[in-house]
Amino acid sequence: MGNLGLRAEMRDGNTIRAYLDELVLKKTVVQLWIAQSETLPFETTIARLSRDTFITIQTPPLPLDQQLNFAFMVDSRRFTAHTKVVSTGVFKIPTSVAMGERRERFRGSFRRAEGIEVFACEKVSAPFIWGRILTGRLVDLSVQGLRVSLDEVTAGPEESTALARGDTFASICITGLPYTPTIQCGGIVAHVLRTASEEPSAGFLLTGLRETDVKSIERILARRFPTTFGQTFPQMHRKTDIADQPGAPVQVKAAAKAPEVVAPPPAPAAPVKERPVRPEVTGLMRIRKAVRRILVISAASDSPKTLADWMREDDFKQVYEARSFLEAQNLTRTTQFDLVLLDVKVGGHFGQMILEALHRHDLLLNTPVILIADRRDASIEAVAKAIEAIHIHEKRAPYEDLVPVLYTFLT
Numbered sequence: 001m002g003n004l005g006l007r008a009e010m011r012d013g014n015t016i017r018a019y020l021d022e023l024v025l026k027k028t029v030v031q032l033w034i035a036q037s038e039t040l041p042f043e044t045t046i047a048r049l050s051r052d053t054f055i056t057i058q059t060p061p062l063p064l065d066q067q068l069n070f071a072f073m074v075d076s077r078r079f080t081a082h083t084k085v086v087s088t089g090v091f092k093i094p095t096s097v098a099m100g101e102r103r104e105r106f107r108g109s110f111r112r113a114e115g116i117e118v119f120a121c122e123k124v125s126a127p128f129i130w131g132r133i134l135t136g137r138l139v140d141l142s143v144q145g146l147r148v149s150l151d152e153v154t155a156g157p158e159e160s161t162a163l164a165r166g167d168t169f170a171s172i173c174i175t176g177l178p179y180t181p182t183i184q185c186g187g188i189v190a191h192v193l194r195t196a197s198e199e200p201s202a203g204f205l206l207t208g209l210r211e212t213d214v215k216s217i218e219r220i221l222a223r224r225f226p227t228t229f230g231q232t233f234p235q236m237h238r239k240t241d242i243a244d245q246p247g248a249p250v251q252v253k254a255a256a257k258a259p260e261v262v263a264p265p266p267a268p269a270a271p272v273k274e275r276p277v278r279p280e281v282t283g284l285m286r287i288r289k290a291v292r293r294i295l296v297i298s299a300a301s302d303s304p305k306t307l308a309d310w311m312r313e314d315d316f317k318q319v320y321e322a323r324s325f326l327e328a329q330n331l332t333r334t335t336q337f338d339l340v341l342l343d344v345k346v347g348g349h350f351g352q353m354i355l356e357a358l359h360r361h362d363l364l365l366n367t368p369v370i371l372i373a374d375r376r377d378a379s380i381e382a383v384a385k386a387i388e389a390i391h392i393h394e395k396r397a398p399y400e401d402l403v404p405v406l407y408t409f410l411t
Helices: 013-026 211-221 283-291 307-313 325-334 351-360 378-386 399-410
Strands: 008-010 029-034 042-049 053-056 067-074 077-087 090-092 097-099 117-125 128-141 145-154 168-175 183-193 201-207 293-297 318-322 339-343 369-373 391-394
Touching: 008 013, 013 042, 013 067, 013 283, 029 211, 067 211, 077 211, 117 145, 128 168, 128 201, 128 211, 145 183, 168 201, 183 211, 293 307, 293 325, 293 351, 307 318, 307 399, 318 325, 325 351, 339 351, 351 378, 369 378, 378 391, 391 399
Parallel strands: 293 318, 293 339, 339 369, 369 391
Antiparallel strands: 008 097, 029 042, 029 067, 042 053, 053 090, 067 077, 077 090, 077 097, 117 128, 117 168, 128 145, 145 201, 168 183, 183 201
16 A cells, blocks of 8 residues: 655654644544555544543544554655554654655656556445456556556456447546555546557546545646746736727827816825734744755845845845855755745846856756746746746845745645
């Protein structure tokens, strides 16, 4: 059930407890299933933690000291661990937690050599299955459906093994997906392909996917972007007025009338800008602030306190500064950064040119960027769009305006 043979990434008890506290705070659904068994996982949430155990909302009856696999999702990563039953609904806090993958590129197709198996049966009435039974290897996958390369299709003595569009299968099991236990749902045949040059294959529309299975598939397939990605892009609107269309007749303007003298209305009171609310700093957030590496590429400032200084005071432990392209190149060759804050102009050069030069050296290719600017106008927004910046921070704005963006990036 799934792939738990991973290198343990976390063995510190306080770090593991911080992750579990996050699950309690956000009421995140977790999965538990019996180790060394074909039993499907059951889903629950963690109600609270004690000194060395965690208590769940509801669980099926399990024998004491039963070994279980434990899985949960945080920061678009799937974490897996081993636990055991202490009493009904009470489980031992893991001593080590393994970290799954976070993909940097889109993933939708699979090779037969990856060995991701698909097993489908037409009818199920526990513990019996009958009707047509299909086995094969996964070729393509999405939340809506899958395509399987057929190895074998069997049926009863008086039943046909032929598949036709619209045939319903009560159970489809997908096993061997990276860092994911077996996914089970229903399916409807969408197409069948048989050619002389290719192996026979069939496509299925998936039905009845559980919420955690949907999230698992999305995690495997999709590239992760920060939640603020694209918010700085200018809005493009289509011209719907007939007069704005190309070739429309030009209206003849009437002669201008003498302006009427009207007393100007009283100036409205300036709106009071609400300060952003600083998010709560949880134990897991403190860990993220300690381990995430942030690079600030900015020219020397006359200000007594730089943006990097503010971040260090806010307990960001790994903040690096570069004043030129060469400094940035030397740092990025030896350190993998999680976030870049880029000034519009750095030492007489445009920040966009520095970033593009780093990209040509295969540096910072998939690293999110926050653009730092003196002002915000159409030209700055064009630069932000060109470098795919996730946010524009104005230098005159206080550091507190940037904090929610940094915290959103961390979560």
